[in-house]
């Protein structure tokens with residue numbers, strides 16, 4: 299695993315090497331709320347994920363509506379999804395759980411969080427060429443409410459090289475230390491599963507363009523975002539969460555939870571235990 303170089307939006311800067319020891323990596327994750335791990339996977343491992351996930355996206359329209367959602371939907375818009383997302387892809391491609399990438403991320407999660415760390419959730423997100431939608435700034439914890447801290451680590455695994463114009467991950471360093479923010483539904487649309495954090499100042503955002511084979515780890519409270527894909531090729535990512543078994547693994551997927559939050563009315567909300575119970 300080699301040094302991690304990331305760019306902020308106004309130029310580029312180097313963060314510390316992520317070729318550090320496991321305990322150093324855990325320190326960086328605790329400090330910044332995210333971590334870039336380059337060369338975590340071999341080309342064959344990425345090819346294995348593509349072989350499992352691209353066929354799922356090819357049959358996106360036939361998957362159950364609560365599983366296959368459009369994170370970029372605009373009310374009333376027709377046509378193909380702008381940001382197709384498949385929740386719990388492992389249910390439809392169980393081999394994902396036996397993939398080399400799954401094993402590598404589980405090992406990393408155990409290094410970062412401790413040995414009693416297990417799979418809790420996964421989803422896959424595509425950005426078609428020249429899609430219109432950004433994945434707005436949000437904290438993953440918002441999808442679960444603030445009743446139970448997720449206590450998880452989330453791995454974002456790109457299935458190809460991804461630069462800023464392709465929609466690479468961007469993070470706000472240290473944002474995980476400010477607690478859970480207010481979120482609203484994207485575009486005020488009561489039917490969308492996508493949440494947007496309130497009042498984000500992205501001046502200190504750090505963009506993480508990476509080559510295939512890299513893995514980006516972040517915490518549930520870390521603010522993150524991706525731009526629309528301004529390239530001519532699909533951008534795919536598989537995201538897998540690991541955490542303490544039993545705390546969160548049995549709660550519903552983010553898409554469902556967000557849709558249930560959506561039925562509660564009001565446009566801004568601080569996800570609360572009440573919202574969480576409503577979704578469970």
Ligand SMILES: O=C(O)CCC(=O)C(=O)O
Pocket residue numbers: 423433438454465522523524535537
């Ligand atoms: O892949 C993306 O566009 C965004 C991923 C993301 O926001 C997430 O995994 O929570």
